[in-house]
Every structure is written in C-alpha cells, then in structure tokens.
Amino acid sequence: MSRPSPDHHPATKPSGRPRLSIPGSGLAKGLAVTLRTMTRKSVTEQYPDALPELPPRTRGVIGLFEENCTVCMLCARECPDWCIYIDSHKETVPPAAPGGRERSRNVLDRFAIDFSLCMYCGICIEVCPFDALFWSPEFEYAETDIRELTHERDKLREWMWTVPAPPALDPSAEEPKEIAAARKTAEKLAAAQAAQAAQAAPQEPQEPQEGES
Ligand code: SF4
Ligand code: SF4
Secondary structure, three states: OOOOOOOOOOOEOOOOOEOOOOOOHHHHHHHHHHHHHHOOOOOOOOOOOOOOOOOOOOOOEEEEOHHHOOOOOHHHHHOOOOOEEEEEEEEEEOOOOOOOOOEEEEEEEEEEEEOOOOOOOOHHHHHOOOOOEEEEOOOOOOOOOHHHHEEOHHHHHHHHOOOOOOOOOOOOOOOOHHHHHHHHHHHHHHHHHHHHHHHHOOOOOOOOOOOOO
16 A cells, blocks of 8 residues: 655545645645755756766676686576577697697687576676676667677677776785786796796806915
8 A cells, every 4th residue: 555645635634524725825835846856956867968977886788708718608507597698619639748638628609698688687797607707887788679689709708898997905805816826926937037047147257266376
C-alpha cells in the first residue's frame, strides 16, 4: 500500500466532517513549491554537450587484455547469460631446453561478448584468474543493429585503452607479489650483467713493489 504524501490532505477530517478549505490556498502552496525549487541547485546534466562525471568503478563496457588470457574458459562457463563466446585450438610448443618435453598450449581464435545479452554483473571479471578482463567506464556504444553489440576481440582490446589506472596503493601497503617478483628478477639480471662486465674488463698492470728489482 502506498503511503500518502505529507502535502496530501483528505477532503474529510478523521471525525467524518468536511474539511474547510481557504480559497486560493492551493495556488499559494503551488507557488511556494515553485519558489522552493527555483532556489535549489540544478542537477540536470547537459549530456551530450557535457560528459557526465562518472564514478571510477563505473560498469560501462568490458575490455580484454588478450596477452593475459590463457583460454581457461572460466569466464564463459560462469557467465549467467552465456554471452561470452570463446574459440581456441591447441598448439605444440617445442621444449624450452634440449632434451625437454614438448608442451601444448591453447591459442585464442575468437573472444567475443554480446552486450545485448550482458547484464553487467561483473562475474566474468571477478572469476578471471589471470586478470584479462577489466571494466571500462565507456558507455557510448549504442547501435541501431543489435548484431553490432557483439564485440569481437579487436573491439574488446580497444576498450582496454579506456580502462582507468588502478588507484594508488596505500603507502604502508605490502608490495604486490607480481611487482616484488619482477623487481627480484630485474635485480638478479643486473647483478649477472655487472659480474659479466667485470670479468670481461682488461686487468690493469700492477705497480712494482718497493725493493723489487
Ligand atoms: S558481466 Fe556478467 S553477464 Fe556480462 S559477460 Fe560478464 S558474466 Fe556475462
Ligand atoms: S577467465 Fe580470463 S583467462 Fe580464462 S578464458 Fe576468460 S578471460 Fe581468458
């Protein structure tokens, strides 16, 4: 049942007698509402002349960072709308070292999302174990043909350029493990290169000691 508005006055009093109304009181109330509204700040957005200021976590469209995708199919399996289409094939990779075993890996042939079916739940982004899917705040991709709302991998990659940078870490936060691992590898490489350069440098002739002939 809907609740009566505070300005609503029934025509009769609770006792059942008719309520007296002052002539012109309705007009005065209407003018009071108009005056009150006139002094308030307008919230109208002048879109499309002025773009709206969107919150940083706006769910506009999904971007695909293809290099991170291992074709594990988790996003397609978990999507409640079944609107992610992935095709792939297997390739044999030669062994990394002589005597090693050949390995097989999945190669992506097609990755598409049908945004006419997507309900922007974000499950695909949450479940992706390899950080290959991201939210972009872009929302201007309306089409007159519904088939155009299926964005193929090239289009999904283009959306990646519109994904905002992640917020800065808290100053006292732990270093992310990916950055720590990359830094350690870079330090090891630099140390190995410095050692190689020291070995390759020509030895300087030693000064003869006093008393030596
Ligand atoms: S946001 Fe939800 S509905 Fe849209 S593709 Fe991802 S999992 Fe599917
Ligand atoms: S869950 Fe991530 S890695 Fe797996 S197929 Fe989807 S986008 Fe690729």
